[in-house]
Amino acid sequence: MKKSLFEIAENTPLTPTVYRMRLAGDTSHITAPGQFVNVALPGHYLRRPISVCDAEPGMLTLIYKVVGHGTEAMASMGLAAELELLTGLGNGFDTALAGESPLLLGGGIGCAPLYLLAKRLRAEEKCVRVALGFNSAAEVFYAGEFAALGCDVTVATADGSAGVHGFVTDALPERYSFHYACGPEPMLRAVYDKAAGDGQLSFEARMGCGFGACMGCTRMTVNGPRRVCKDGPVFRKGEILWEG
Amino acid sequence: MGRLSVTLCGVELSNPVIPASGTFGYGYEFADYYDIDCLGTLSFKGTTSQPRFGNPQIRIAETHAGMLNAVGLQNPGVDAVISQELPRLAKVFHKPVMANVSGFSLEEYVCTCQKLDAQPQVGWLEVNISCPNVHGGGMSFGTDPAAAASVVRAVKAVTKKPVIMKLTPNVTDIVSVARACEDAGADGLSLINTVQAMRIDLYTRRPLLANGTGGLSGPAIFPLAVRMVYQVYEAVSIPIVGLGGVSSAEDVIEMMLAGATAVEVGAANLVDPYACREIIAALPAVMDKYGIKELRDMIGGAHG
Structure with a gap:
């Protein structure tokens, strides 16, 4: 995990509710596909966890859906604005x-x-x-x-x-x-x-921290309680239990 | 003693900053992010006699200047904490740790406290009689002075380490609970736990959290916590650990002026995993700005 500033290089709608945001910054802590970043938004207390769509050296691509106040604010952000991200969160696909x-x-x-x-x-x-x-x-x-x-x-x-x-x-x-x-x-x-x-x-999952501290996103698995943010978000089929 | 150091129930802390229980796990995972020996100590995840899964999803909601949680004391149980979590912590944290204990009966508090008291790593027991997110225990002990006193007496009878009682703000008169704990033999108090609160989802028209209510934390509750620490300081002579929405070095000093000997940082750790390290690093310059030589001189400084 790394906390660092990124600069918005693109923020364009792909559909009426889905946006692509390209962010210039240090992507070196993103080690696997399927990981996510946690985005700090001015005026919102908790960060927004967003999956990594693409990561190249120096450039991160996120695709996000506008579902609430936080993602509405993201959609209205202009080029060159800076966002503070925690990167390299979650286990990712193998x-x-x-x-x-x-x-x-x-x-x-x-x-x-x-x-x-x-x-x-x-x-x-x-x-x-x-x-x-x-x-x-x-x-x-x-x-x-x-x-x-x-x-x-x-x-x-x-x-x-x-x-x-x-x-x-x-x-x-x-x-x-x-x-x-x-x-x-x-x-x-x-x-x-x-x-x-x-x-x-x-x-x-709805997350508090996104890095394993708060136990807000726990789900039960075959191997016991697991945090979606830290032990997941990717789980092997054989680990998964369903509620109800 | 350095200019940041304080003494809490006879144990010296290099600085008064303590990650609050439930926001820092059992500590060792934060060692991947920074050297956690910079902390005064840490209060680990609320531990019960048996393993607990906690509440169903959804457990977390956001609000202006804060968040609600209804995690419900998820923890692996005291035996696994002692056999697995504490050894992991010992590799990366070389100071006495604050053991946070919850329970649903006097017997359970006694059993868990006794086991943790025997651990050399443990410097203090922080006994949570204030969890708002579980039923049939937790907060029900903290809302009645006589019940709170009964927990203190039972725990003190079987332990040697300082016992700090963690109080709930969800009462009409926190001072009476604080006095009852002091009279029963508590070595210290920590306050406040989260404030019972609710959010409702406009789409489903139902409470957003599966538990219905949750505990409000974050900057939204900081002035409430300062007020309660101030009032309790006037009424008791045992040390107070102040917490509730502390997010900056300035907040630490304000909480100490209200009467806190040490200060816990909770929700801020969830927004920024480096929060405690940054608050500690900022303290000397903020002290200089306000003409403070020794931080411990600020304890209770707001009282006439």
Whole structure:
């Protein structure tokens, strides 16, 4: 983990509610795809945890959805404004588990962290298939960017206005070596139930600190209570327990 | 003694800054971020006799100048704390630690305190009779002077280390609880725990926290804490650990002027993991600005 200042280099809408923010600063503490940063926003007490969409030396890309006062404030920030971030939070996805033909499943804003994962897997010359799920065609983002990495991309929409009519779990290919998923909990549960074989699932949670101190985001697992922010957000399929 | 040092119940602290229980885990994970030997001490995560998962999600809510939590005393239980957490802490923290204890019955307080009192690492027992987020224990001991006194007597009977009772602000008269603890033999008091509070979600039209209520912390409660420390200082002669929304070196000095011998920093650690280190580093220059030579001279300085 590192606390440092970043300068906003881009802050543009990708859809009516989803924005991409590029931030110039030290990305050296981001060690795995699927990690997140915790963004301090002026006038808001707690930081906002946002997954890392892409990280290159000196440049961080975040994709975030406007859901409340904090992300509304982020969306209105101009170029060159400075933000203080904690970087390198969370465990991230393990690319060593991928096998030759991994499947990446994203739901809504959960598609964002799969981008750096896909990039790393393509750099290892894996045959990467990506299924991106959204509510409707208007909410689709980054399908082209994943395709540009050389991934085989399928889009699913709940209302059928783009791609496959249904959920990502309605677009599962027949064979894949391992699966990685990120999205809202109902989607993760469907992936857990329907996707064959082993996988890693990345969870969202309401967090206090984002670095393991407050126990605010704990969920029960096969191995006992685990903090989504520090022990996760990525959990192996076999560790996961569901409430209810 | 350095100019920042204070003595708390007979044990010297190199400075009065202490991460508050529940905001610093068992301490050792913060050693990945900085050398935690710079701290006066640390108060570790509230520990109970048995392991506790705590409350269901959602446990955290934000508010203006603060946050609500309803974690519900998640901890691995005192035996695992002694066998696993304290040895890890010993590798990276070389000072006496403050052991924070919670319970749901007198017997449980006694059992947990007795075990932790026997640990050489432990310098003080901080007995939490003020957790607002659990049912059938915790705060119910801290809202009644007679019940609070019964916990003090029971714990003092089985321990040798200084016993600091952690008080709740969720009472009409905190002074009467403080006096009852002093009369029963408490060596010190820490105040305040969080303020019982609630947020409601406009979408679901239900309380945002799964527990319904939570404990409010952060700068929003700082003046409330200062007022209570000031009032309790007037009424008791045992040392007070002041906490509640402390976020800066200036806040530390203000809390000491109100009557605190040492000062705990809570929610600020969750916003900035380096908060305590930065507050300690800022103290000498802030003391110079206000013409303070020795920090301990500020204790109770606001009283006429």
